Amino acid sequence: MALVELRQVMKTYSDGQSxxxxxxxxxxxxxxxxxxxxxxxxxxxxxxxxxxxxxCIDRPTSGRILIEEKDTATLGRGQLAKIRRRAFGFVFQSFxxxxxxxxxxxxxxxxxxxxxxxxxxxxxxxTALASxxxxxxxxxxxxxxxxxxxxxxxxxxxIVSRPLVVLADEPTANLDSKTGxxxxxxxxxxxxxLQTTFVFSSHDPAVIRxxxxxxxxxxxxxxxxxxxxx
Amino acid sequence: xxxxxxxxxxxxxxxxxxxxxxxxxxxTILAISFGLFCLIVFQALKAGLHKEMVSSTLGLDAGTxxxxxxxxxxxxxxxxxxxxxxxxxxxxxxxxxxxxSERIKSPALLLAGRKSSAILLAGVLPGDEQQVTFIGRKxxxxxxxxxxxxxLLGSPLAVSLGVRSGDEVVLMAQGMLGRPATRKxxxxxxxxxxxxxFDRSHVYLPLPAAQHFLGxxxxxxxxxxxxxxxxxxxxxxxxxxxxxxxxxxxSSWQKVAPDLDQLIKLNDATMGLLVFIVxxxxxxxxxxxxxxxxxxxxxxxxxxxxxGTGPTAIVSLVVLESLFLGLIATxxxxxxxxxxxxxxxxxxxxxxxxxxANQYFASGHVLKAHVLAEDLVSSALVTLATAIVAGIYPxxxxxxxxxxxxxxxN
Numbered sequence: 283m284a285l286v287e288l289r290q291v292m293k294t295y296s297d298g299q300s301x302x303x304x305x306x307x308x309x310x311x312x313x314x315x316x317x318x319x320x321x322x323x324x325x326x327x328x329x330x331x332x333x334x335x336x337x338c339i340d341r342p343t344s345g346r347i348l349i350e351e352k353d354t355a356t357l358g359r360g361q362l363a364k365i366r367r368r369a370f371g372f373v374f375q376s377f378x379x380x381x382x383x384x385x386x387x388x389x390x391x392x393x394x395x396x397x398x399x400x401x402x403x404x405x406x407x408x409t410a411l412a413s414x415x416x417x418x419x420x421x422x423x424x425x426x427x428x429x430x431x432x433x434x435x436x437x438x439x440x441i442v443s444r445p446l447v448v449l450a451d452e453p454t455a456n457l458d459s460k461t462g463x464x465x466x467x468x469x470x471x472x473x474x475x476l477q478t479t480f481v482f483s484s485h486d487p488a489v490i491r492x493x494x495x496x497x498x499x500x501x502x503x504x505x506x507x508x509x510x511x512x
Numbered sequence: 513x514x515x516x517x518x519x520x521x522x523x524x525x526x527x528x529x530x531x532x533x534x535x536x537x538x539x540t541i542l543a544i545s546f547g548l549f550c551l552i553v554f555q556a557l558k559a560g561l562h563k564e565m566v567s568s569t570l571g572l573d574a575g576t577x578x579x580x581x582x583x584x585x586x587x588x589x590x591x592x593x594x595x596x597x598x599x600x601x602x603x604x605x606x607x608x609x610x611x612x613s614e615r616i617k618s619p620a621l622l623l624a625g626r627k628s629s630a631i632l633l634a635g636v637l638p639g640d641e642q643q644v645t646f647i648g649r650k651x652x653x654x655x656x657x658x659x660x661x662x663x664l665l666g667s668p669l670a671v672s673l674g675v676r677s678g679d680e681v682v683l684m685a686q687g688m689l690g691r692p693a694t695r696k697x698x699x700x701x702x703x704x705x706x707x708x709x710f711d712r713s714h715v716y717l718p719l720p721a722a723q724h725f726l727g728x729x730x731x732x733x734x735x736x737x738x739x740x741x742x743x744x745x746x747x748x749x750x751x752x753x754x755x756x757x758x759x760x761x762x763s764s765w766q767k768v769a770p771d772l773d774q775l776i777k778l779n780d781a782t783m784g785l786l787v788f789i790v791x792x793x794x795x796x797x798x799x800x801x802x803x804x805x806x807x808x809x810x811x812x813x814x815x816x817x818x819x820g821t822g823p824t825a826i827v828s829l830v831v832l833e834s835l836f837l838g839l840i841a842t843x844x845x846x847x848x849x850x851x852x853x854x855x856x857x858x859x860x861x862x863x864x865x866x867x868x869a870n871q872y873f874a875s876g877h878v879l880k881a882h883v884l885a886e887d888l889v890s891s892a893l894v895t896l897a898t899a900i901v902a903g904i905y906p907x908x909x910x911x912x913x914x915x916x917x918x919x920x921x922n
Contacts, residue, residue, distance in 0.1 A: 367820025382528035
């Protein structure tokens with residue numbers, strides 16, 4: 283069973299003045315359990331739009347998105363938020379942690395949204411932070427952490443709720459190449475350890491080649507869908 | 513719906529967010545506090561003014577409740593005697609009303625040489641009268657009705673007639689049976705209150721002397737009571753229920769002194785308008801602050817939304833921030849307001865230059881604050897409610913934010 287299925291999903295942006303821009307052409311895509319997928323392609327290729335579609339952050343102009351075979355087309359804001367909370371973990375390019383919460387609280391936040399009991403919450407947050415190697419920095423606020431450390435907190439936040447899919451939009455773009463490669467290694471290790479699906483975007487060849495499936499996008503269209511051994 | 517735990521973490525985030533821009537939060541808090549401070553001080557001064565006006569005006573003559581004969585009409589020349597005074601006094605005693613004064617009142621003319629003045633003559637029992645009015649404490653010459661048949665008159669009247677304590681004057685009135693009554697009296701004392709119009713028109717005699725002069729021995733036309741002003745209406749109703757309506761007519765001060773009652777109501781309405789204006793300004797300030805906050809944290813709200821924070825939780829977060837600003841401001845405003853009112857309660861504001869020409873209501877020259885607990889509670893609640901209401905629009909905007917646009921926002 284596909285975790286995420288896109289059927290002829292197309293996205294067009296219009297500001298009402300200039301002519302509409304098609305960010306994503308009619309696209310079909312199946313993402314299955316345990317996949318480690320990279321969306322590759324140059325800037326403007328449609329990687330972020332595709333990730334936003336998969337993660338139900340954005341709505342398609344046409345086509346259907348199914349999460350665990352459930353159509354999301356008719357869902358309201360609150361219901362979509364609920365799906366994002368339950369099914370996805372997000373890692374953003376600019377880390378995007380809540381600045382007034384420390385590392386522990388940032389990770390814990392998504393569990394609080396899911397009403398996880400205190401004992402289990404504590405255990406899962408500690409495990410998530412340990413798995414990204416930040417147990418000793420859990421009381422630090424984002425401003426007190428380096429970019430790489432912040433992105434690790436974001437990774438811990440993404441996996442702590444045991445989502446179906448972790449979505450990461452250019453997670454290494456704001457990191458130096460060594461820290462970036464370490465982050466992808468961490469994703470791979472977490473994928474192995476948790477059997478979670480990872481879908482991330484990048485235009486860095488060093489990052490792309492670590493994926494097990496590479497979708498190459500250009501001009502809003504998936505040009506190739508390459509599965510590698512791994 | 514969001515759980516209590518989520519609510520608590522949102523509260524934690526909201527409270528910490530207030531400290532992110534200390535200067536802006538402080539300015540907002542100061543603006544709200546100042547609004548509350550003004551409200552508390554204005555209300556306390558208004559309450560103080562009303563208290564002073566009520567006690568000064570009612571303590572001159574009217575008291576808080578008056579009992580007359582059934583069908584009594586004020587400002588008529590005819591003496592309107594009350595029947596069965598003993599029953600009225602027994603009823604007062606059963607209700608625990610002990611501060612009252614029996615009176616006989618009649619219009620009269622006071623002559624001194626070639627000068628004369630129309631006055632209202634009141635015969636009173638000095639001891640009882642002093643439980644209801646404060647004329648006895650306003651003596652400027654002579655004594656307060658110490659001798660059986662000596663007159664007491666106000667200072668402006670004495671000045672206009674050119675008389676002093678110890679001088680003789682002639683009193684003319686229409687007696688009980690319609691016959692004219694004329695007699696010389698010696699002035700035993702002169703009083704002066706803050707209300708010159710009252711002093712010019714009210715002349716006193718001891719009750720037996722007034723009754724004898726008017727040919728109305730044992731006749732009483734009025735019983736004036738002094739109770740707590742706020743309870744006067746309910747006590748008047750209780751008294752009305754117990755007294756025979758065929759014999760007695762009971763009026764609370766609101767009916768006896770309708771001008772005073774209307775002025776107080778007008779003041780209350782004006783204060784209501786002032787409160788509305790002050791808090792509309794406060795609300796605009798909070799809305800402006802919170803809208804700026806939302807704009808500045810556009811991306812952050814997008815992230816919260818993207819990671820699964822629902823619209824209800826986002827609304828709660830923004831409203832909580834607004835509420836926290838209001839809460840801190842309420843505490844500060846209450847402390848500052850109470851401190852200012854304590855000072856104003858002790859020392860007051862000297863308004864001599866503004867009220868010396870007042871001809872309508874007696875009031876002291878120093879306006880003192882009077883803090884009512886219900887005013888403090890209502891002011892604090894209004895402030896908090898304003899903070900919450902002012903946060904709703906920005907909160908709604910934040911909850912409707914498009915996460916895609918927010919994530920692209922820098």
